[in-house]
Structures are given as C-alpha cells and as structure tokens.
Amino acid sequence: MRDFDYVRATGSDHAIEALAARPGARPVAGGTDLLTLLKDGIEAPEALVDITGTGLGAVEHGPDGLTLGALATLSRVAADPAVRASHPLLVQAVESAASPQLRNMATIGGNLLQRTRCPYFRAETALPCNRRTPGSGCSAVDGEHRAAAIFGWTGHCVATHPSDPAVALSAADARVRVRSAGGERTLALDELLRLPGDTPDRETALDHAELITAVEVPALPAGSRSCYLKVRERASYEFALVSCAVVLGVDGRKRISQARIALGGVAARPWRLVEAERALVGVELTAVPVRAAVERSFAAAEALPGNAFKVEVGIRTAVRAVLTAGGAR
Amino acid sequence: MTGARPRVDGPAKVTGAARYAAEWRAADLRHAALVTSPVPAATITAVDTSAAERVPGVVAVFTHHNAPRLRPPVGAPYGGRLPLQDNRVHYEGEPVAVVVAERLEQAREAVGLVRLDYAPLSAETDFRAVADTAVPTPPARWGPADTTVGDLAAGIAEADVVLRAEYSTAARHHSPIETSATQAEWRDGVLTLRDATQGVFNVHAVVSSALDLPADRVRVLAEYTGGGFGSKGYVWPHQVIAAMLARELGGALRLVLTRAQSFTSHGYQPPTRQRLVLAATAEGRFTAIRHDSLSPTSTYGEYVEMTANGSRVAYACPAITTTHRVAPVATVLPTPMRAPHEGPGMFALEVAVDEVACELGIDPLELRLRNHAEVDPTSGKPFSTKGLLACYAEGARRFGWADRPRATGSLREGDQLIGWGMATAVMATMRFPAAARARLHADGRVVVEAGCQEIGTGTYTIMPQLAAEVLGCPPEQVVLRLGDTALPRTGMTAGSSTTLSVGSAVTAAAEALAARLALLATGDPTAAVRLDGIELTVKNGAVEVFRLDELFARLGVDSVAAGGSWEPRENQRSMHTFGAVFAEVAVDVDLPVPRVRRLVAVYSAGRIVNPLTARGQMTGGLVWGIGQALLEKSTTDHRLGRFVDKNLAGYRLPVNADVPDLDVAFVEEYDPHASGIGARGIGELGSVGVAPAIANAVHHATGKRVRSLPIALEDLL
C-alpha cells in the first residue's frame, strides 16, 4: 500500500474542490471496498478525499418517493421505517448484502460504485485483466468464469457488478443525483454503470471530481408488489450468484398488469429484463406462462462453458421472484 | 475432576490477553516480507533489488544470490524446498526473495519493487493430466500404498450387484484465523522462535539442522496457536527464512504470511480422484471392495492422501484391494488437512455404500449393519474397542431414522425437497511418544509441563484435569505450561493424538509425583495420596494429613517434582475411532442450493475426558464437513498455474447461517489398549462422514447422485 494524502471534506463543495485540485484523488466513503483495493495494490490513488463529513447521509421521504443521501449507510437505509414501509424490496436487498458490521460502514453511494469481485481483478498480484490493467487481456474468458456475466459482456471483460442494492434500485427505476463543479445532473443506473465494451476499465459515467450526492427512488406504483430474491451457495455473507428484483402490478383476475424486473450477478450492471417485462403484461401468475415470458429476455444471453448453467439459474430466479412478488408462492 | 470443564483459556482468548506468535514485542523488531514467484516453474534469470533497497527503512533484500546457505533439514517433516538457495522455481507462490525493513509497510512497499526475470519452464498443475503417476512410499504409520486381502475377482463374480463409480473431492485450504507467523530472535548465539505451529519440536529439528546449529542453541515457543487444521504441522520455508535471517541480521525479526500467501505456503488438501468397486450379494453382504485413489504431490517432494485407508477397515468383506498413486504437479506440497485420508476417502466409500443400498432396496443403515466388521478385515486384528453398533443405534434413535421413507423425493415441504442420509465415520488412531513433568509447590500449586501445543482444542483445560484426577485435587489447582522445546518432549498436535498421547504422559507424571509425595511423607511410595489446597492426605493403613508448607520445610525443599512418559506400543490391536452421522437437507426444487437442516452424530472414541471440549471438537468437525460437502473448493487456473482465489471471499467457509442444529453424542467407552487413559483421538473424526451423509441426503431429496465435492447448484439443476 502506497502513501497517500488524506483530506477530510467538510461539505460537498469542499470535496469537489479537493478532488478537482488533485487528478489522482479519489473520494472515500465507508472505505469498505476502496481500502481493500488499496491494500491489495489494485488501486493506488495519490490522495483520498474523505466525504463522510459532507452531511450527505439523510434519508428523506416524500409523496414522490425516497431520497437516499449518498452517505446513508446500508444499515441506516434498511432501518428507516419509511423505507421499510414503501420499498421492502430495497430493504431485502440491503439486508442480504455483506454483514451487519460492513453495513454499518458501507454507504449506498459507495455500494453502487463498488468494483467487481472477478477473482482475476481481485487477485493479490496483477494478472491479465483489462479492468485492472487496460490492454492486459481477460483471464476469465479462458479461465475460471463460473460467476461471470451472461449479458452485455465482451471478450475484453466478462465481469459482473456485485451490488445487491443496485438491483433493487434498478427495478425501482431509481435515479442517481450527481454533482460536480459544473453543476448537477441525474442519471439512471443504466447510465451510471457502463458495460465493458472495449474499455472495461471505464466503469462509470462519472467524471473525475463528480460526486454522487443522492439516490432518488420513486414511489412504487400504487398497489404494486415487490420482491428481492438472492441465490448464493453460502447462506449469508456472500455475493449473489444470481439475484432478482421485481416490482409487479397484479389485476383483480390475478393477471400481471405491469412488471419491472432486474437481475443481478449476470452483467456489469443490474440487467433489466425488458422483453420479459413487456411479455408479462396480461400473463396469468403461474409458473408456465411466466417462464415463457421470462425466457424472451434470455434469447440474448450468452454464456461461456463454465457459466452456461447461469442462464437456467437466471430464468428460474426471475420466475420464482415474479411468482413470489405476485403472492403465488 | 475429569468431566465437563469450560475452557480455562477462553477469557484470555476473547479479551486478547492470549499472545500469539506475531504479538510479541521486541525493541529491535524488524519485519520481513516475502516476494513469491508468480509462475509455477521457471529459472530466475536476473535479479535487481536496487529499487527495493532504496525504500526508506529497508534493511536488506535477500535472494538466492546473497541468502545464507542452508543444509538439508532432518528430523521432522519439511514441506518446502530450501528457500533462496538456487535460481529454480517449483511452484507459484514459492518464496524467491525476502525484504527486511524497520516497518511492515516499508517491507511490503519494497516487495513490489524487487525485479526478478523468469524464464518459464513447462509446468503441469492438473493432476489428472499427469501421465507418469508414481507409487508413493507413505510414512509407516499410515500403512502401505497398496493392500490386498482375499480374491477380488471371485468376490465380484459371486456378487449380485457390482457398483463401479468414480468420485472426486476438491482441493481445499486449511484457512485458520491466524495466518502463519514466526518471530525469530538471535541473541548471544541463541535462536529463539515464537511460532504459529502445531509442533514446536518439529520446528526445532528443521531449523537447527537447516541452520546447522547445536540443538541447545535453538528454542521454539508457541504459547497459543490460532488454529492449524494441519497447515502448521509440517515445517515450511517461511519458518526457515525467519530463523535464517534473524541469525544473519541479529536481533528480532517478524515474518507474518499474508492471507494470499497462506494459500501457497503450507500445503493444501490435495484434490482426489477415487475409483470404487463395491460388490454385494442380493442379501446385502459385501463380497469385494476395491478402492483406487489418485492425488497430486509436488514435483520436489512427496505427500500422499491415503484416501483408501478407510476402505481397508470399514466393513467385513472377504476381498479388499486398495491402491494409492500420486501425480507430481507444479504446486507447493499437499499436506494433511482435517481430516486427512479418511476425510476425502470415506466420502467415496460411504456414497458407494448408499448407492448399493439403493440398488438392492435395502435401508442404508441396515446394509451397514449387515456388513459390520467385528475384526479389522485387512489386518485380521481385533479392534482395541469399537462401539460403532451403539453409535448406529443411538444416532438412528436421536434422528428418527426409522421413519425414513425409502423412495427419493418423497419428503417435501412447499418448494423444498427434504432428504435424509447417513454415513459411517472411521478414522485411524495416531499416537506419538510423549513426556511430561509435574511439580507441586508448597502453596499447593501443581505445575504440569509438557512441550505440546494449544491450537484451539482445549489442551490447557484437560491436561490439568487429568493430573488433578490422579492427585485428587480440583483442576483449578493445576496449571499447564506448554509450547516450549525446553519442556519435556511430545509429538505434534496433529492426527488427533494430543489428548491420548500427552494425556497419558501427564497422567504418568502425576502418578510419579503422587508416589514421590507418598514416599517423602510416609516412606511408602504405594500409599494413596490426595491433595486439597495445601493439605496432603496420605492413606497408608492409617490416614495422615500433612500441611505442604510444613512437610516441605521439614524436608528442606521448595517443591517436589516427578516426570512421566508414555510411548505407544505394538499390541496386536487395530486402533480406530468410529461414528455414525445422520443428515437432513433441504433442496429447493427450482433453485437447488442444498442446505443442511440438522446433523446428528454419535461417536465411539474411547474415554471422553471432558465432554465440553470434546463436543466443541465434534461440532467444529461437523461444520468443517459441511464446508467440505457444500462450499470449500480451491480452483486452479491451469494456464496461469495458480489457485484462482487466494482470499476468504473466494474460498468459501461456512458461516453461522450455514450451520444448523448439531446433535453430538458419545458412547460410553474405555479403551485399555490405545493409551494410558482409556482415550483414543477425536479431533479429526468429527469431520469424517459428514460429506457423504449430506451427499446421500441430497440424493434422497432429489434423486440426483453427486459424486464430486463440493456439491454445486449446477450439479442439481
């Protein structure tokens, strides 16, 4: 681990200024991901700008939805009575992430920007990995890739995004508010998190010295039902092999009137099953027709030999999540 | 005295007062950090340490160019190559340079600046791809590589059912909480090591011989060892490096392995490929067992996983053939890991037995009862003691096995398929010579000394219990000093041998002390003595009570001491521990991640000295077995020649949520043959038989037979 400068920002303007003044600086929030990356030499910023003192940790609730301050910890988000009442799928996702100790430190903003768990990226020494060392190649494509992506990957990178909360936020159509010296803008998660293309090292749409200030989570449609389902080998304290967040409208005849489905663990960002969402409208809440609709989105799935099973697991996870959200399980 | 006694070292461990190898202070302490090879086989063609040497605080950088010369170590198992002696690399992770600095951060920083050029050599890391396998020469106490009794062909010919199947288990890493660490001090020509080890005398033998130091100039200490599970049993290069550099530089030096280095620095449980032939008559009598095992060894040394050993003794069968072969690969040497040999081996045999039971339509427990071995079927010797039938009966009763429906997939709760499975556990009893000393002070304190180790198993708790039992005093009156080569010699804490071996020596020492006290007090060494505080009661016809302070003053001594020892003797008995493990699993119909819902395990393991620490060992073993069955696997990338995940995020160990209700019991037993105290070994037994019981339960739930560990979701889709 290299020496670095440390700046404690007193507000978001100060943080943005401090970042802008140092091209090699990075913001640090809970540090639960960044410090590990520093210790393993995967990242070596010249300076850390500590943003935990910027006052961006509030959780607000209004008629249009929630505003989660970027620095709200995962524990804080999950404990908030308003969040529990309005967005149970988010609470389920947050509470399935990491461990209680980590959730006490980890922030919602940092969670969205955590980096992949691909073992080659995370290795104790630099192995060929285009995300870690641009141009060095991808070890996973021809190597160990059991947990790799089945959507949106390229030969340059097959890594997945590890966040649970991001998957729930994606299904909730959340937007991320970001701020830089140039002003404020909001981004959908699909805009914030980039697919690898041929520059997998460029993971987000954020500019240097641009901060996430909040996550805006619209109220779920009235009467909708939701669910977050996480599939993993270890019963706790493990990232998802595949996960699924569902927001569902169900009409009086037990037919689906509206569906939003996001899958986790299958791509470099939460993956919305757009075709399935369309195909599910009007479908009866039973396994066979739901599966037929879900499969529409998997026509585009592409697997490697070692993760081919994830296509079937992805389909089954989505079907189960839809049926569970709809109350048919 | 013996009986349930909570761990005496629990508070020290929980509060952090217990000091581990890397926690000792020294004013002149320096830190060493390893540079390890990124390739599995190579010649080092160039070395440039100049940038590393310029890092502030760096004291020295050692490579094969400037490292002190070493001699081949003797006297204890050594798992590595001699470090920094030549320009050859034999495995990824092999130490190739060492930085010593004033601060750990400086050493780590400099590690990244050591430049080594490698000319890679071809390297095979996939043991299944090795064409030239070899017949190993295992240590005598593990038995021969191959055995044959009876006529296998005839047994197969006479059978109604013949199962032929291949089983495999994954490479696993021990992953104790405490990564290995050595703190070495060279002062006035004496080398003192504080080491995270399961065997101080092993470290002493290897270090003194490699450094060519007289035995009395090396002392190895280990007051506490933070788990080992086999990884700290053999001696490995990092220990030699710390010793060698402390002597070279003088003063104190600390070397702590990183978690990533712990995946390549002290062995691993080798993956295995096991082929089973199990033949049985329609009535369910086994007529032939053949168990052929292949596992990797390194290219520079030999380790063989004796997976077929369990098949040599588990069941009465007229024809049993077992073979072991090893395939050299470019990795660090594999090594024993809880539970070695029978751990991976009984998975294959016990799943095979379940398969034959299904084929024959016989209840799996009933099939095992029909083939119960009254004597060791390979050696023909009687067992020292064997309570396996009682284990089956008690385990079945506790579990409710009698209610098990025969058909697979017949127990269901909503989306969950429920399955019940069971397996037999068998484990060879390892025994080592041991010596101990007991000293009674005038204030009533009894200090027992034995150079053994506390690796988390309860040694500090039960040795005083054994001494107190002899002396008739409360165990609180006795303390144990251990982990020091200046103390009486014992074996390593491995092979579940400590309680029976060291415990026998401690008992002998306490008996010798009692005799000496009787002699001093009354002139008759056979008089019965009982100690309570500072009162010594001696019964020699009449009952006399002495105050220790008065007695010792009269004798002109401060204390009275006596030594004792114990040695395993050949006694024409087959010595094994046994158990019956019952598992209930739930497997989701659509998302089939198996979850263990309960385990019942009953053991026959000789006398149980302390049911609390014994239970701790067995529940730990069961958790270990859950990991083996469902989670633990070190994947190798054969192109890069390395383990892929060298961290505890990628290498999955069970967490609390994976561990259900565990019901552990022992059958009442006293083994007069295995040790001086009626005990056999238990520590590793708990992790035998768990994986097959779970695999058999998964089959009962789903109808899917999985023959490789760990059982993965994709196996059950």
Ligand SMILES: Cc1cc2nc3c(=O)[nH]c(=O)nc-3n(C[C@H](O)[C@H](O)[C@H](O)COP(=O)(O)OP(=O)(O)OC[C@H]3O[C@@H](n4cnc5c(N)ncnc54)[C@H](O)[C@@H]3O)c2cc1C
């Ligand atoms: C053992 C372990 C298990 C875990 N398991 C899970 C799991 O199951 N599910 C899951 O979802 N997560 C899991 N995590 C990840 C954990 O949730 C994240 O590490 C955490 O949410 C990151 O938040 P942080 O505040 O600590 O971020 P930091 O580590 O401080 O920062 C992470 C990144 O975000 C940037 N950043 C942080 N805040 C901002 C901001 N406001 N604006 C701009 N950039 C910012 C930093 O520069 C850095 O690049 C696990 C982590 C560990 C260590």
